[in-house]
Amino acid sequence: MDPEKVKEYFFNDRYARFSKIEIVDVKEGYCKVRMEIEDIHLNALDILHGGAIFTLADFAFAVASNSRGRAAVSINASITYFKPPTGKIVYAETEEINLGNRLATYQIKVYDDKNTNIALFTGTVFRTSKETSFEGG
Amino acid sequence: MDPEKVKEYFFNDRYARFSKIEIVDVKEGYCKVRMEIEDIHLNALDILHGGAIFTLADFAFAVASNSRGRAAVSINASITYFKPPTGKIVYAETEEINLGNRLATYQIKVYDDKNTNIALFTGTVFRTSKETSFEGG
Amino acid sequence: MDPEKVKEYFFNDRYARFSKIEIVDVKEGYCKVRMEIEDIHLNALDILHGGAIFTLADFAFAVASNSRGRAAVSINASITYFKPPTGKIVYAETEEINLGNRLATYQIKVYDDKNTNIALFTGTVFRTSKETSFEGG
Amino acid sequence: MDPEKVKEYFFNDRYARFSKIEIVDVKEGYCKVRMEIEDIHLNALDILHGGAIFTLADFAFAVASNSRGRAAVSINASITYFKPPTGKIVYAETEEINLGNRLATYQIKVYDDKNTNIALFTGTVFRTSKETSFEGG
Numbered sequence: 001m002d003p004e005k006v007k008e009y010f011f012n013d014r015y016a017r018f019s020k021i022e023i024v025d026v027k028e029g030y031c032k033v034r035m036e037i038e039d040i041h042l043n044a045l046d047i048l049h050g051g052a053i054f055t056l057a058d059f060a061f062a063v064a065s066n067s068r069g070r071a072a073v074s075i076n077a078s079i080t081y082f083k084p085p086t087g088k089i090v091y092a093e094t095e096e097i098n099l100g101n102r103l104a105t106y107q108i109k110v111y112d113d114k115n116t117n118i119a120l121f122t123g124t125v126f127r128t129s130k131e132t133s134f135e136g137g
Numbered sequence: 138m139d140p141e142k143v144k145e146y147f148f149n150d151r152y153a154r155f156s157k158i159e160i161v162d163v164k165e166g167y168c169k170v171r172m173e174i175e176d177i178h179l180n181a182l183d184i185l186h187g188g189a190i191f192t193l194a195d196f197a198f199a200v201a202s203n204s205r206g207r208a209a210v211s212i213n214a215s216i217t218y219f220k221p222p223t224g225k226i227v228y229a230e231t232e233e234i235n236l237g238n239r240l241a242t243y244q245i246k247v248y249d250d251k252n253t254n255i256a257l258f259t260g261t262v263f264r265t266s267k268e269t270s271f272e273g274g
Numbered sequence: 275m276d277p278e279k280v281k282e283y284f285f286n287d288r289y290a291r292f293s294k295i296e297i298v299d300v301k302e303g304y305c306k307v308r309m310e311i312e313d314i315h316l317n318a319l320d321i322l323h324g325g326a327i328f329t330l331a332d333f334a335f336a337v338a339s340n341s342r343g344r345a346a347v348s349i350n351a352s353i354t355y356f357k358p359p360t361g362k363i364v365y366a367e368t369e370e371i372n373l374g375n376r377l378a379t380y381q382i383k384v385y386d387d388k389n390t391n392i393a394l395f396t397g398t399v400f401r402t403s404k405e406t407s408f409e410g411g
Numbered sequence: 412m413d414p415e416k417v418k419e420y421f422f423n424d425r426y427a428r429f430s431k432i433e434i435v436d437v438k439e440g441y442c443k444v445r446m447e448i449e450d451i452h453l454n455a456l457d458i459l460h461g462g463a464i465f466t467l468a469d470f471a472f473a474v475a476s477n478s479r480g481r482a483a484v485s486i487n488a489s490i491t492y493f494k495p496p497t498g499k500i501v502y503a504e505t506e507e508i509n510l511g512n513r514l515a516t517y518q519i520k521v522y523d524d525k526n527t528n529i530a531l532f533t534g535t536v537f538r539t540s541k542e543t544s545f546e547g548g
Contacts, residue, residue, distance in 0.1 A: 010181050013179075014177050014178070015179065015180060015186035015188055015189050016186070016188070018177045040152060041151070041152050042150075043150045043151070043153070043199070044146055049151075050199075050214070051152055051153070051156070051188065051191055051193075051195045052152050054192070055189075055191070058186075058187050058188045062180070062181075075217065075218065076215065076216060076217040076218060078213065078214065078216075078352060079215075080508075080509075080516050080535055081212065081213065082508075082511070082516070083511075097493075097531055098494075098528060098531075100493070100494075102400065103349060105491050105493070105531065107531070117508070120516065120518070124349060124350060126376065126377065212486065212535060213487065213535060215396065215489060217371075217372075217379050217398055219371075219372040219379070220372075220374075234354075234391070234394055235357075235391060235394075237356070237357075239537065240486060242356070254371075254372060257371055257372075257379065259352065259394065259396060261354055261487060263514065284455050287454045287455040288450055288453045288460075289451060289453065289454060289460035289462055289463050290454070290462070292429075292451045293462070314425050314426060315425070316424075316426065317425070317426060317473070318421050318422075318424040318473075323425075323466070323469075324473075325426055325427070325465055325466025325467075326466075328462055328465045328469070328488075329460070329462025329463075329465070329466065330462075332460075332462045332465070336461075348461050349492065350489065350490060350491040350492065351461070351465075351489065351490055352489035353489075354487040355487065
């Protein structure tokens with residue numbers, strides 16, 4: 001897997017781009033992303049929108065699960081919110097909990113640059129038989 | 138509860154506005170929202186982003202749960218995806234499953250203008266003691 | 275599908291039997307089960323155990339999802355609790371939310387004989403290619 | 412907190428006892444439990460029942476969340492299944508993800524004596540103002 005090819009491919013993710021989410025790091029089965037909090041990310045209470053937190057985690061989930069050589073489609077996800085961020089940058093970082101032939105599960109921690117524990121996301125994908133083309137060379 | 142006051146208040150939800158989500162209808166404990174699918178909502182596969190689907194449902198959830206007279210804070214949510222939309226407009230519509238003193242649970246169906254069953258969202262809020270000011274008069 | 279064959283097959287579900295859960299009704303993609311609350315179902319607070327509520331809903335989920343002609347394996351499930359039962363009998367009843375080729379999602383309402391809304395369960399199965407043998411004849 | 416008082420209190424959890432679940436270890440905000448797989452725990456496919464896996468994890472969750480000095484009531488939980496056990500004993504072990512004033516979230520890993528990764532459970536409790544009486548002395 002060539003990280004540059006993954007980044008190039010996911011640059012085409014417009015909702016993530018539009019939400020100003022950037023890939024910080026990607027390896028097989030792993031991804032870390034970041035988002036600087038701007039006005040567009042806020043809800044009516046002036047705090048970071050749950051949808052923006054979810055989208056951040058979901059993007060890390062998509063990149064990590066698709067980095068395993070086969071196209072992966074999200075089946076479902078759950079998110080629990082802890083505290084609103086106190087810092088200016090929010091990160092989401094994946095952990096591969098299970099990688100089966102057909103199914104894989106990832107957990108994503110969302111935290112900020114002050115190390116506030118913001119949310120925990122758990123998601124499961126269906127791994128299709130379609131190969132991705134992220135190999136280097 | 139005055140629907141116009143609710144709409145005015147939630148107009149300040151910038152991530153929803155930025156995601157081009159509009160309130161179609163709001164009553165006590167109920168909300169329906171819509172989003173016309175545009176390029177900015179797509180993922181790297183050119184289909185509607187899971188984060189955009191979640192944000193749509195989450196916004197309906199926030200409006201419905203806050204329309205009950207007290208400020209409501211999201212505790213957690215889960216979403217299951219069924220099919221990508223085939224139409225051009227996506228709707229999210231809430232059902233109030235349980236309204237307790239401290240906790241309330243809503244279920245949100247996401248479907249499109251061709252009646253495709255896109256996703257099911259279930260979310261729980263903590264109802265704070267802070268009153269909202271959506272009364273008419 | 276022959277309901278008697280389904281019941282006979284699931285009579286072999288020992289944890290359900292041991293938990294005194296009975297099938298009330300089964301059709302294609304649908305199941306209703308019941309459990310009379312006994313001392314063995316209680317937790318340390320003398321109220322119905324969350325595990326017993328889950329097991330009741332999970333059994334209805336298993337029967338409904340396996341009644342569709344192919345063996346179905348549970349991927350994941352989530353449950354939200356509302357109120358403890360005030361009656362003596364608890365029911366779980368399924369609704370088929372989505373039936374895809376590989377995946378299917380069911381929602382199960384748990385309520386008692388006084389119509390108390392006890393819990394809501396949402397579960398997704400992977401539908402294997404193995405046929406079940408519930409046909410009549 | 413006196414672990415012996417916690418064990419004594421939870422000995423009164425009849426559904427856990429009946430399901431032959433035992434507390435292995437308990438500390439503030441932490442619990443590990445075990446269950447030897449017996450015939451009563453099996454489903455119609457002769458594998459460990461999802462309800463038994465959930466009940467095991469849920470019991471560890473209840474003990475850990477109630478060990479923090481205040482009575483804790485389960486709001487909701489989600490579980491993702493990975494592999495059926497290949498060993499004879501199943502364990503569930505908690506991790507306290509977040510401890511807030513009103514809400515707390517725990518994650519529970521379920522694995523067997525062959526270290527098979529069986530399931531992941533995430534649950535959130537509401538922390539009531541009622542004090543528990545697990546203090547030693």
